Amino acid sequence: MYAPTPDDWRQANRARWDERVAVHAAGDYYDLDSFLAGREALRDFEIAEVGDVTGRTLLHLQCHIGLDTLSWARHGAAQVVGLDFSEPAVEAARGLARSLDLPPERAMFVAADVYEAAEAVPDPAYDIVYTGVGALNWLPDVDRWAETAASLVRPGGFLYLAEFHPLTDCLDDETGSTVAYDYFSREAWVDETPGTYADPAAETVHNRSVEWQHPLGDVVSALAAAGLRIDFLHEHDATLFARYQALRRHADGYYRFPADRPRIPMMYSLKATRPAVG
Template structure:
């Protein structure tokens, strides 16, 4: 149900994510054995849209256990830094980096709130500031996020965002074929359910979560006001999991059947900072 902003939103979310770190590490969803063996969890459109990262520095905001962050290092980034508010997640990411033989000069991880990133990360600017899928819904203030992220983009560098499309939040939960919710909702969505996307049967204690819906226009406007120039906004007809019963698996992703009308399920954007 929708409620006024709860004062405990950050701590509730942190406790939920902290508890789920060991569940995620053991899950088939993240499949750490395959990752250790070289499997790339990055989406093909992300690799294509970001391009060659060889020799560049990359900051990953809200990095969770660091699989995407470390993948960019595998793709040749000279230095990657991951930031997440969950200390267990950051510790797991550091452990994975060590397993891969990446020193802190190549891959560093910081435990801090994303709004405090400018003060928490080791460098003042990065060639690429990256935010992966499923991050923005945990933040109440997108304008503050955009200002923080933009401040960390080096002149001539860019921010890249890949996210679930907020249009999916207005569709009915069962089939994803009917509009049932308000696209412009501003109050947080408070839930209290066990398990999670990586293991729906996991027994969990810290189940309260607080999330926000951010229309695409709000995100783009916030980045523009923060001084970045939007180079592209792409919408994608695929998603990472079977959110709606109507979706079908294909090539490791999910989409509507070819006979059904399509709606955007994810989006990505790139926004650059002009050189001084």
């Protein structure tokens, strides 16, 4: 339900994520054994749009247990730093890095709030600042996020964001064909659903979550106001899970509407560069 932002939103969300780390690490959704054996965790469009990361430094904000972060190291990044507010998630990520024989100078993980990232990470700026899917909805202030993220982009470097499209949260849950929720709402969405997207049947205790919807225009405008130049904004007609009952899973692993249904954007990605000095 929509509600004013509660004072304990950060504590509630941290308790929820802390509890779910063990579920995610043990389950089939993240399938850590196959990841450690070489399975790709990044989406194909992310790899294509970010491009060659060989020899570059990369900061991953809101990294959870670090699969995407470590994948960029596998793709040749000289150093990756993952940041997450959940200490159990950071410990799990560090364990994965050790299992992959990646020393701290190649793969480092930091437990800190994303709004405090500039004070928590080891370097003042990075070639690439990356944020993966399912991150911005946990933050109440997208302007503050953009200012923080942009401050960590080295001149000539860029921010890359891949996210679920905010339009998807406005449509009815069953068919995805009727507008059911306010696209422009600035209130929090407070929920008590147990389990997790990785295992809906998991028995969990800390079930309260507080999330926010950020219209696409707000995200783009916030990054531009923070001094970044928008290089591209791509909208994708596919998503990573069965958001609506009408979606069908395709051979490439993405979910799409049947061919006889009009398409809508369900994910988006953008790249924003900090102009080089001089």
